[in-house]
Amino acid sequence: MSQALIDASPDSVRGLQRVNDFVVKFANVNGSGSASANTLFGNAILRMGVPVAPRNIFPSNIQGLPTWYEVRVSEAGHLGARGGVDLMVAMNPQTWDQDVKSIEPGGYLFYDSTKPLPDSKFRPDIVRLGMPLTELTNRAYSDSRQRQLFKNIVYVGALSALLDIDPQVIVSLFSEQFRGKDALIAPNVAALHMGRDYALAHLPCPIGLTVHRADAVGDRISIDGNAAAALGAVYGGATVAAWYPITPSSSLAEAFIRYCHRFRVDKATGQHRFAIVQAEDELASIGMVIGAAWNGARAFTATSGPGISLMQEFFGLAYFAEIPAVIFDVQRAGPSTGMPTRTQQCDILACAYASHGDTKHVLLFPEDPAECFEMGAQAFDLADRLQTPVFVMLDLDIGMNERLCRPFVWDDARRMDRGKVMTAAELEAGKDFGRYLDVDGDGIPYRTYPGTHPTRGAYFTRGTSKDRYARYTEEGDAYADNMERLLRKHATARTLVPHPVAHPAAVPTRRGVIYYGSTSPAMTEADALLAEQDLPVDLLRVRGFPFHDDVAHFIAQHDQVFVVEQNRDGQLRTLLITELEIDPAKLVRITHFDGTPITARFIAGAIAKAATARTATP
Amino acid sequence: MTYLPKPKLHHPGLQHNALGFTRRDYEGAISTLCAGCGHDSISAAIVRACFELDLPPHRIAKLSGIGCSSKTPTYFLGASHGFNSVHGRMPSVLTGANLANRDLIYLGVSGDGDSASIGIGQFAHAMRRGVNMVYIVENNGVYGLTKGQFSATSDKGATSKRGVVNSDEAIDMVGMALQLGATFVARSFSGDKGQLVPLIEAALRHEGAAFIDCISPCVAFNNHEGSTKSYDFVREHNEAVNYLDLIEGRPPITVDYAPGTVEVVQQHDGTWLRLRKLADDYDVHDRVAAMDHLQRRHAEGEIVTGLLYVDPDPRDLHHHMNTIATPLNALDDAALIPGAAALEKLNAGLR
CATH class of the missing domain: 3.40.50.920 (Rossmann fold)
Incomplete structure (x- = not known):
């Protein structure tokens, strides 16, 4: 236990002094089981009524590469990334140097001191908090997997002492997490106290960064934007989803699967009121969405930039053939093999003008999970009303990180807006049907679903080469007439999309x-x-x-x-x-x-x- | 010119089907394909099959990709919704349409370029998913609309009209469909209406992925000496494994006058297929034997036609997905939207 003393900070360093306003960053190795411990840490602070904004910074890798988890603690409610680190939990020797470098002057470095490190590996202007984690866990556990997993809980325990986090809050989180697997609760609590007791005995607890109970969270919920958007799709009445796995959008499709199994299974028959296909590629995904939407179902796909590139031809078809489609684009840094796990807003132009020919598409920009939910549902109304693709532009930062946001609300009186769909009764009554006829002056024509009426309302869908009644023509005037109407429709869209x-x-x-x-x-x-x-x-x-x-x-x-x-x-x-x-x-x-x-x-x-x-x- | 409507002057003597429609009610616009194109014969066979099966035209959705073959849905079933989609991507559009409404009949029309070249991936995956559809490839072994380039079904050693020899191996889509799990696999020839019409009828009645590879000579670019998809070549090298009749809903009472053995197969929907077998050793329910037979005849330079494989009890994509019987596009707010109370509960779990 002497290492803590060997690695002690120079006496002259006075650590940062902040209450409920600091950034803790965990440097871990991917696949080491740290994610759940780090989430536990963030949730504990949240339960003390102090807002936190957690962010995963992870590699395109399953095991072995460096990964970071950043928790911004902010009673003032700042949920954006701040930059800089006040307390670094350095658990990854691979990234030691850069991790130490990123600490703010006067910041704190928590690390595993089992193996003594030379003074040159530290900075003179930070507070060192060494703890022999490996030694402690090796002594307590014989199984190597347990040593690894409990090491994570041990450091959470130490942090609770260092930051003055109420350990009882963490214990109750264990009880919730392991409900039904009660045998797991006691060993986790023991590991928590092992870390806590060591820190209280050997480290200057609490340090200058502390968590005080507050009431700044309110009724807000914590969820990632992808799950919120998927829930929006459920509430938006989507029945068909076709997707191809791609980071950072896969969890949106997977959340839709989860919510459908929860909300859309017929109680009497066990049958599904949804159809989800993991397609062979992004081209097939959007093709299925367009086929389903053409046939009157609400359909969507979830993808990211490379998928957007692959879907381009179909976006053009949907624009010209006027087929509703909803696309959730969870943006990431490009290109295909670029930085798939890093965030950007880099598909704006690729989506706004997607495909060949003159096109302009409808885009929605949610700011947080609450808007991911709202716009996720609204996108289906807009797509049906405007008979065109609608892109919901998320990004990795909101898509894959849990974020505090106002709770979801729904008005039970709200009904799906299916837009201008001519019914069998209207056709039977002799209402004039021209698939591309602008009867209302808003640029939006009527459509019919296949199979509506035995003799009326059928039409042939193609990109262009058509007149107002969907008859084949290659006449230039008919083409221009149609393109002008599409502009009128786009002007209508301006009034319907969410206002700034x-x-x-x-x-x-x-x-x-x-x-x-x-x-x-x-x-x-x-x-x-x-x-x-x-x-x-x-x-x-x-x-x-x-x-x-x-x-x-x-x-x-x-x-x-x-x-x-x-x-x-x-x-x-x-x-x-x-x-x-x-x-x-x-x-x-x-x-x-x-x-x-x-x-x-x-x-x-x-x-x-x-x-x-x-x-x-x- | 297809924007000129075909005059609907019905001859008073035209036969009506059980729905009161004449054959003319199943036609489309006038074809703009070359005179003598095999594709027009296939369109005529589709018209005839739908008429004879008393199918309501509006309950059929016809979908295609891009190319000469994919233009043909304009030329049949004018009262059906049609969708001329993207090159090689008809299978995904059809799959999506099928997911939205399981109650319609889906007819996918494609070509060898559309399905075997650019669209082979989507062809393969639609087959292995078991989408309930009739998928017809109008196979002329050539790109007609871009004037005579080889497609992926052009036989190795075949020459183009300009004298270029194809050195690439040909893809046999029948072989692929068998391997990929299609539950109805047939090949025919556009010039053989007697074989083709009953095959289309049986495929329309089949409740699973039904594939018909229909060799359809291109009169403009692939009907010359040296072509293996010309009228003459196919007639000379055709080996029909069987001929087919389809009888609706009840066993045949007719007396069979044709030579050879007769096999009656009941399909899942209660219709009966009556196979007039020409090849004695051919078993229509043996997928592996079908693949073997196909390869052996191919090695002999023969093109096997007829119904090569049928699963009498097919399972389709909706079965695999356990989808509700009501078409998904007919579900209302009450069926789809969990409501405010469920959301409040969900919120509580996220605090």
């Missing part, structure tokens, strides 16, 4: 910021940082494409608009410039694209720099 949300500054300002999706929590926090620096900005969160008129108004009302995005090229900025005919010099690109989630520090720093520069370069 404005957060005006406390004082009048000529500077504005446009952002979307998972950038939201970091932007909200950056807003406060900028206000402190006397750089107030008006915020506008875009939630849908085509852009609502409010977006153009917002840009017109400001001299300088920063467009904050998680991609290299400023894809939404390009879309704004092109679709709203904005002077590019007015829209300043603030882009973050290294695959990590954007942080408030980055945004505030980049905006401050750009705003104070004499001339802003677009």
Whole structure:
């Protein structure tokens, strides 16, 4: 037990002093069973009424490569990534150097001190918290698997003492986790106390970072965006799903399977009110979705950038043939073999203008799991109403991390909007049916489901080469007429997609910021940082494409608009410039694209720099 | 020109089926394919089969990919919904349509380029899933619409109209369908209406993945000497394993005048297939023997036609998925949406 003393920090270091406001990062080896222990740690703080934002930073690997788990503790409710680490739990020798480097000055380093490390492996400006974890667990357990798994619980126990986390909260989490497997509770509690007791006896407990009970969580729920979107699809009435496994979207399809088995199995017969196919590839996935939607079912696929690329031809067909389809795109850094486990907002243009020919698609940008649920359901109404593909643009950061959000709500009076579908009775009554006839002036024609009427309403579906009554023609006028109508339909979409949300500054300002999706929590926090620096900005969160008129108004009302995005090229900025005919010099690109989630520090720093520069370069 | 509607002048003497429709009610627009194209004969056989089976045209959905063959759904069943989709991707679109509404009859029409080249993956996976459909490949061994390139079913050693020799091995889609688990596998020839019409009828009645490879000479690019998909070549090398009649719902009472043995097979839907066997040793229920027979005849330079394999009790994708009997596209809010109370419970579990 002498190692803790050998590795003691220089006396001169005074550790950071923060209550309910710090970042803990766990450096682990993938496949070592650390994920559940780390989740336990985050949940314990949450149960003490203090908001946490956990993030998995993981490799494209099943076992062996480095993985990190970051928990931001923030009573103020900041759920975006902050940047920097206040307490590093360094459990992976492979990444030791970079992990030590990432600690804030005055921060803390918790590590396994079983094997003494030379002083050169440390920094003079951090507090060392060495604990002989391997020695402790080797002594307590003979089985190697138990040694590994309980080592994780032992360090959670030590952290509970160091951070002043109520151990009783962790014990009750064990009881919930192992309900029905009660035999597992006692050994976990024992491991927890082993770590806790050691820390209390040998380490300076508590350290300067502490958790105090608070009431800042409220009725919020904690769920990942993929599961929330899948639940949205259930509530949106989706019955057909076709998908091909791809990180980071697979868990969306898998959550849909889970929720369907929970909510959509006929009690009397055990039969399924859903059909889910794991297709042979993304082309088949979207083909099945389009076939099912053409035939009147609500259908979706979940994919990521490479899948979006593969589906391009079908997106064009669905656009021209006017078939509803819902696509959940959980974005990741490209290309195919690039950084599949890192987050980006890099498919905006690929989706907005997907496929060959003149196309413009409908996009939705959820900010958190609550909106993943709402837009997940709404996407099906929009797709049916507009008879076109609708893309719900998630990303890895919101898709695969649990995030605190307001609870899900549903109005039981709400009904599916199936859009303009001509019925057998209407056809029988002699109502004129032209599949591509704009009877209402909104660009949206009527459709019929196959099999509706014995002699009326049948039509032949093809991309173009058709007139208003779906008869074959290669006449240029008929083609142009159809394309103009599709533009009218797109204009209708502008009024139907979720409207942008404005957060005006406390004082009048000529500077504005446009952002979307998972950038939201970091932007909200950056807003406060900028206000402190006397750089107030008006915020506008875009939630849908085509852009609502409010977006153009917002840009017109400001001299300088920063467009904050998680991609290299400023894809939404390009879309704004092109679709709203904005002077590019007015829209300043603030882009973050290294695959990590954007942080408030980055945004505030980049905006401050750009705003104070004499001339802003677009 | 297909945008000119075909005049619907019915001859008063035209025969009506049980639904009161004439054969003309099952036709489509005028074909724009070349005069003499085998595909038009297949369209005519489809019209005739649907008429004879008294199928309501609006209960059939016809889907295709891209190519000459895939244009043909415009030329039959004008009262049915049709879908000319994407090159090589008809199987996935059809699969999705089938998932949405299990009550319609799905007729997929494709070609050798559409199914054996660009679309071989989707062909294979639709077969192995057991999608309840009739999948007809109008096989001319050539790309017609792009003017005469070889397809993946062009035989090795065949020459194109320009004299180019194909050095790639041919894909036999019948062999693939057998291997992939299709429950009804047949081959026919567009010029043999007597064999083709009953095969299509039987396939329409089959409640599983039914595949028909229909050799259909291309009069423009693949009907010359040196082609192995020409009218003359196929007529000379055709080895029919059987001829087929389909009788609806009740055993045949007719007297069989044809030579050779007769086998009666009941399909899952209660219809009867009456096989006039030409090859004595041919067993229509033996998948392995069918594959063996196919390979042996192929080695002899013969093209085996007829019903090669049928599973009298097929299982389709909906069976595997345990889908509810009501078509999914007919389920309402009450059947699909769990509601606010369920959501509140779910919220409670996420705190």
